[in-house]
Amino acid sequence: xxxxxxxxxxxxxxxxxxxxxxxxxxxxxxxxxxxxxxxxxxxxxxxxxxxxxxxxxxxxxxxxxxxxxxxxxxxxxxxxxxxxxxxxxxxxxxxxxxxxxxxxxxxxxxxxxxxxxxxxxxxxxxxxxxxxxxxxxxxxxxxxxxxxxxxxxxxxxxxxxxxxxxxxxxxxxxxxxxxxxxx
Numbered sequence: 280x281x282x283x284x285x286x287x288x289x290x291x292x293x294x295x296x297x298x299x300x301x302x303x304x305x306x307x308x309x310x311x312x313x314x315x316x317x318x319x320x321x322x323x324x325x326x327x328x329x330x331x332x333x334x335x336x337x338x339x340x341x342x343x344x345x346x347x348x349x350x351x352x353x354x355x356x357x358x359x360x361x362x363x364x365x366x367x368x369x370x371x372x373x374x375x376x377x378x379x380x381x382x383x384x385x386x387x388x389x390x391x392x393x394x395x396x397x398x399x400x401x402x403x404x405x406x407x408x409x410x411x412x413x414x415x416x417x418x419x420x421x422x423x424x425x426x427x428x429x430x431x432x433x434x435x436x437x438x439x440x441x442x443x444x445x446x447x448x449x450x451x452x453x454x455x456x457x458x459x460x461x462x
Contacts, residue, residue: 282317282331283461287381288450293427296334298361301403307337311358311401314339321458323379325417327424330380332461336361338421342414349413357408362398362422365407367391374416376430381449382456384442386434390419 285291299307310333318326318339328337338359342352370392377385393411396418400406410418420430431439431446448454452462 280313280316281320281459282313283459284317284321284326284330284379284456285332285461286449286452286454286456287429287431287446288452289380289462291332291334292329292380292424292429294329294334295427296329296336296425299335299337301360301399304403307360307403310335310337311339317458321379325421326379327421329424329427336425338362338418338425340414340417340421342417345413351412352414355414357418358401359396359418359421360399360401360403362396362425364394364396364422366393366395368393372416374413376416376420378420378430379456379458380424381429381431381446382454382460384431384445384449386431386438386442388430388433390416390433394419396422 314326314331317331324342324345325340328335340357342349342355346353368391371389372392373387373389375385376388393409394415395409397407
């Protein structure tokens, strides 16, 4: 089922997110299927459960559509349930980010270059995996949602001032999206 994506200004994006019950296999399967359907229709590369109104620690990252730019992402698709960042590199990098919950806004954000994450995959197997390059960026962006943070929270003060009007328009619900959205 395609779910609405909550937009900037929605309280659900800022709430605390709790772990999924790993024993709730049917609930996990339904949430992951719905998130996958929603992500595909919205044409994004990642989605966190709070973005579809569910305050659970679940994200999907999918870089397969980005292989024209990042060929190493040709098989990159992860479902991450109850993810925990174990390590972050001191080295950082800057990339332009956008978000389905913040339509039409892109900004440079600095994040660690590499991270190590422990999570349950879609088969409910515990995984520890290291990420770097753009895969790392996608994972960090989605994991930030689980902490109630959006990429616009991490932009420079001057950039924040430049996008303030657009953010206000999104929070008032005066923007159009090409996907089902909710304020």
